[in-house]
Each structure stands twice: as structure tokens, then as C-alpha cells.
Amino acid sequence: MRARFETPFRNAIMERFWMPMDARDIESMIKAAIPDAEVTIRDLAGDGDHYAATVISASFRGKSRVQQHQIVYQSLQGQMGGVLHALALQTGVPET
Numbered sequence: 001m002r003a004r005f006e007t008p009f010r011n012a013i014m015e016r017f018w019m020p021m022d023a024r025d026i027e028s029m030i031k032a033a034i035p036d037a038e039v040t041i042r043d044l045a046g047d048g049d050h051y052a053a054t055v056i057s058a059s060f061r062g063k064s065r066v067q068q069h070q071i072v073y074q075s076l077q078g079q080m081g082g083v084l085h086a087l088a089l090q091t092g093v094p095e096t
Contacts, residue, residue: 020047020049020085021049021051023041026051026087027041029077029079030075030076033071033074034059036058036059039053039054040054041053050086051087053072053088053089054090054092055068055089055090055092056093056094057094058093060093068091069089069091072091
């Protein structure tokens with residue numbers, strides 16, 4: 001039995017507008033906003049919807065962890081909570 005709201009039209013809309021975000025796109029968006037960043041992306045669930053990212057950048061030096069995360073989230077241009085459902089984020093500065 002189909003779910004109450006599952007219809008071919010709804011499925012087509014969801015497929016068109018809610019496709020999971022590709023890891024390469026996440027990496028590209030972060031690097032576009034933070035050019036010196038070393039970015040590593042992992043798909044946590046294999047579903048293209050739950051990722052972990054490690055972002056290392058000298059531009060984070062002197063910034064709090066919250067500020068670092070804000071910079072990364074801003075680089076994703078509002079995709080968090082929509083196309084990009086979940087992102088576990090670790091940030092830091094390069095070791096000298």
C-alpha cells in the first residue's frame with residue numbers, strides 16, 4: 001500500500017527539487033568561499049543526504065569554533081536543511 005501522499009506527481013516533484021547534494025558540490029562551494037581550505041567530505045549513510053566535512057583553513061586562525069562553522073555554513077548558500085539535510089562539521093587551522 002502506498003503512503004497517503006505518495007503519488008507519481010509528488011515523486012516527480014521531490015526528485016526534481018529535492019535531489020541529494022553531491023559531495024563534490026559541497027566541496028566546490030566551500031572552496032569557492034574559502035580558497036585556501038583543505039576540504040574532506042564523507043557520505044555518512046551512503047544516501048547522499050548525510051555528510052561529514054573537515055575543513056582546514058588558515059583564514060580560521062583567531063576565530064572561535066562557532067565563527068569557523070558559520071563561515072562554512074555561509075559558503076553553502078542556504079543549502080543546509082534543504083537539499084543538504086545533515087552535515088557534521090569539523091574545522092581547524094593548519095598545523096605549523
